[in-house]
Amino acid sequence: MTKLTFMFFFTIPYSITVGWAWPYLMIALFLAEKPGLENGLVVTAQWRPWFAKRFPFSMAIGRGVVYHPAPGIRGGMLTPTQTQFHEHVHIRQIEDMMLVGFLVAAAVLTVTALAGHAEYRLAALLWFTSAEWRLLSYVASFLRGERLYEDAEPEKSARAQSEHLKPMTIFTE
Numbered sequence: 001m002t003k004l005t006f007m008f009f010f011t012i013p014y015s016i017t018v019g020w021a022w023p024y025l026m027i028a029l030f031l032a033e034k035p036g037l038e039n040g041l042v043v044t045a046q047w048r049p050w051f052a053k054r055f056p057f058s059m060a061i062g063r064g065v066v067y068h069p070a071p072g073i074r075g076g077m078l079t080p081t082q083t084q085f086h087e088h089v090h091i092r093q094i095e096d097m098m099l100v101g102f103l104v105a106a107a108v109l110t111v112t113a114l115a116g117h118a119e120y121r122l123a124a125l126l127w128f129t130s131a132e133w134r135l136l137s138y139v140a141s142f143l144r145g146e147r148l149y150e151d152a153e154p155e156k157s158a159r160a161q162s163e164h165l166k167p168m169t170i171f172t173e
């Protein structure tokens, strides 16, 4: 599971807005239920059964995860705890991208400030959106002629790190 480390700092703009809000928004729209909180200040919910039938995925957006209630995510190989671990890999990927985004934003701010016109808004936009720069990996898999979702590198990484785990190994962390 995701530990709360200094990396959380880089995710703050996205975590405290989209990340924490979206599971509650799904609950408000009666699409999800069972709000929760997991390690690393990750806000969670679970799709309601009627929606889960139509949308067979768990999803991490920022520091918020909405889980599918059935263990059979994408082919029925994952247990619920493996799914948790899988989604937490995505959360760590977002941390990594937002560190990159923070540094890019800092560079833009520094360069534009030195040029006499600091671009605060552009820097803020770059930092905020960097949470989803990982989606470019899904574009890349498509451009390689591979499957958009299954063959994207963040997806392959999350699957490889979670599918061999037994549920107990996760709980003892």
Ligand SMILES: [Zn+2]
Residues within 6 Å of the ligand: 086, 090, 154, 155, 158
């Ligand atoms: Zn995934």
